[in-house]
Amino acid sequence: AQRVTQPEKLLSVFKGAPVELKCNYSYSGSPELFWYVQYSRQRLQLLLRHISRESIKGFTADLNKGETSFHLKKPFAQEEDSAMYYCALYNFNKFYFGSGTKLNVKP
Amino acid sequence: SAVISQKPSRDICQRGTSLTIQCQVDSQVTMMFWYRQQPGQSLTLIATANQGSEATYESGFVIDKFPISRPNLTFSTLTVSNMSPEDSSIYLCSVDGTGGTEAFFGQGTRLTVV
Numbered sequence: 001a002q003r004v005t006q007p008e009k010l011l012s013v014f015k016g017a018p019v020e021l022k023c024n025y026s027y028s029g030s031p032e033l034f035w036y037v038q039y040s041r042q043r044l045q046l047l048l049r050h051i052s053r054e055s056i057k058g059f060t061a062d063l064n065k066g067e068t069s070f071h072l073k074k075p076f077a078q079e080e081d082s083a084m085y086y087c088a089l090y091n092f093n094k095f096y097f098g099s100g101t102k103l104n105v106k107p
Numbered sequence: 108s109a110v111i112s113q114k115p116s117r118d119i120c121q122r123g124t125s126l127t128i129q130c131q132v133d134s135q136v137t138m139m140f141w142y143r144q145q146p147g148q149s150l151t152l153i154a155t156a157n158q159g160s161e162a163t164y165e166s167g168f169v170i171d172k173f174p175i176s177r178p179n180l181t182f183s184t185l186t187v188s189n190m191s192p193e194d195s196s197i198y199l200c201s202v203d204g205t206g207g208t209e210a211f212f213g214q215g216t217r218l219t220v221v
Contacts, residue, residue, distance in 0.1 A: 086150065
């Protein structure tokens, strides 16, 4: 069965510091992985997907099949990055979400 | 993309009563999804609503407790029946983009059962 784990409920960093939000998954096939973000008082929205290999708002995420990880990284955090971040796996027409990590970027 | 309107945005209900949440999409979609987001926990899929057939429920969720309607390709409702305080949660409606490339979400319904 598929499972997505985000071990950190809260991550606090100072502005300008690097940030890494961890995500591990369990899935036997080739996963489709995503990061979703929810800013305060906004709805959940897509941040990036692994197949696109894109950088969105300075964030990147690399799929590591050996470690079954899909960590989200940004070299220099900004205050506006403060939000809830959810890692998600897509399988058989369904999304499976992790429990989320709240990122707090302090000035 | 898809724009999803969900209502009510919040409600406070007495235990033992039922609440129906509505979800309207601005385009026709094959599948609509209902999630529950409990405080500090992940989004948990309740069921998949398909037009013209019964909803498909995930493990731990049953139709008697969470009946779903899907009368057409742009609309669905989720009813939380015989509510208890444990049902207090945020309920989210969602649809997929083409090929599952993205999920779009409503703004959620914050339910408090007292």
